[in-house]
Amino acid sequence: MESALAEIEFLALSSNRVAVLETLAEGSHARSELADVTGASQPTLGRILRDFEERRWITRIDGEYETTATGRMVAEGMTDLLATVETETKLRPVTEWLPAESMAFDLGRLRDATITVPSRMRPSAPVKRINEALGRATDVQVCSHAFNEGTLETVRERVVDGRQRFEGVFSRTAIDALAEDDTLRVRLRELTGAEGTSIRRHSEEIPIAITIADGRVYLLVRDDDGVLQASIDTDDPEVLSWARSVHEEYWDAATPLEPEEL
Structure with a gap:
C-alpha cells in the first residue's frame, strides 16, 4: 500500500510527469515532440524520461519513446483518478443535496x-x-x-x-x-x-x-x-x-x- 501511494505521489506532484505519461500512452513520440506538447524544459524532460525508464513505464525504440504495457496501465489509472477527483470537486458544493x-x-x-x-x-x-x-x-x-x-x-x-x-x-x-x-x-x-x-x-x-x-x-x-x-x-x-x-x-x-x- 505505502509503495503504491508513493508512486501515486511521485506522479501527482508533477503535472509534467502526468502530461508526459499520458502523451506517450496515446502513441510514440520523439523527445522534441514531448517538449512541444508538455512545455517542459529539456533538463526537466530528461529527468522525467529517466525516472520513467527506471520504473519500466516507457521504452525507447528508434529514437522515440513509448509506454510499456505497465506504463499504459499506470497512465490509464491516473487519468481515471484525475477524472474522478475533478468530478467530485465539481459536485462538492451540491453533494449533500x-x-x-x-x-x-x-x-x-x-x-x-x-x-x-x-x-x-x-x-x-x-x-x-x-x-x-x-x-x-x-x-x-x-x-x-x-x-x-x-x-x-x-x-x-x-x-x-x-x-x-x-x-x-x-x-x-x-x-x-x-x-x-x-x-x-x-x-x-x-x-x-x-x-x-x-x-x-x-x-x-x-x-x-x-x-x-x-x-x-x-x-x-x-x-x-x-x-x-x-x-x-x-x-x-x-x-x-x-x-x-x-x-x-x-x-x-x-x-x-x-x-x-x-
Missing part, C-alpha cells in the same frame, strides 16, 4: 455536466437555464413535484404554436397549485388541450425534478427545506437513459389530466 438514492448511474458520468447555482445577482439562475432550454426545445419530457408559472408559459407558447411536443407528469399538489389561480388555470387548460401535449397527475409527491429537452437532461437540486440549490444538466447517454426510465416509471403510475378537469 443530490438525490443519490435515485441516481442509478455512475456519478462520474457528470464529469462534463453544467452546474448552475443561484447567486445574489441571479437567484433564479437554475430555473432560468432550464426555461431557456425549454424555449428552444422541440421535444420535452418532465417529471417533477413542481410546475412553476415561467415553465408553464414557456411550454404553452411553444406547444400551442406547434413547435414543441410535451409530456409532463407532476405531483397532484403541483397541478392543484396552478389550478387555484384563475389565470394559470386557463393557461394550463389551454396547454392540456393542445395537440402534442400529454400531462399526467401523480397521486403522490414526486421526490425528484427532471426535465429532458431534446435529449439533454436537466436535474433541479433542492435542500431539505425545498430551497433550490442548483441545476445540473448533461447529455451523457447513461444519464439520459436513467432520466427516461424515471419519467416512464412515474408516467405509468399517473393518471391523465383532462382539460375539463380544470
Whole structure:
C-alpha cells in the first residue's frame, strides 16, 4: 500500500510527469515532440524520461519513446483518478443535496455536466437555464413535484404554436397549485388541450425534478427545506437513459389530466 501511494505521489506532484505519461500512452513520440506538447524544459524532460525508464513505464525504440504495457496501465489509472477527483470537486458544493438514492448511474458520468447555482445577482439562475432550454426545445419530457408559472408559459407558447411536443407528469399538489389561480388555470387548460401535449397527475409527491429537452437532461437540486440549490444538466447517454426510465416509471403510475378537469 505505502509503495503504491508513493508512486501515486511521485506522479501527482508533477503535472509534467502526468502530461508526459499520458502523451506517450496515446502513441510514440520523439523527445522534441514531448517538449512541444508538455512545455517542459529539456533538463526537466530528461529527468522525467529517466525516472520513467527506471520504473519500466516507457521504452525507447528508434529514437522515440513509448509506454510499456505497465506504463499504459499506470497512465490509464491516473487519468481515471484525475477524472474522478475533478468530478467530485465539481459536485462538492451540491453533494449533500443530490438525490443519490435515485441516481442509478455512475456519478462520474457528470464529469462534463453544467452546474448552475443561484447567486445574489441571479437567484433564479437554475430555473432560468432550464426555461431557456425549454424555449428552444422541440421535444420535452418532465417529471417533477413542481410546475412553476415561467415553465408553464414557456411550454404553452411553444406547444400551442406547434413547435414543441410535451409530456409532463407532476405531483397532484403541483397541478392543484396552478389550478387555484384563475389565470394559470386557463393557461394550463389551454396547454392540456393542445395537440402534442400529454400531462399526467401523480397521486403522490414526486421526490425528484427532471426535465429532458431534446435529449439533454436537466436535474433541479433542492435542500431539505425545498430551497433550490442548483441545476445540473448533461447529455451523457447513461444519464439520459436513467432520466427516461424515471419519467416512464412515474408516467405509468399517473393518471391523465383532462382539460375539463380544470
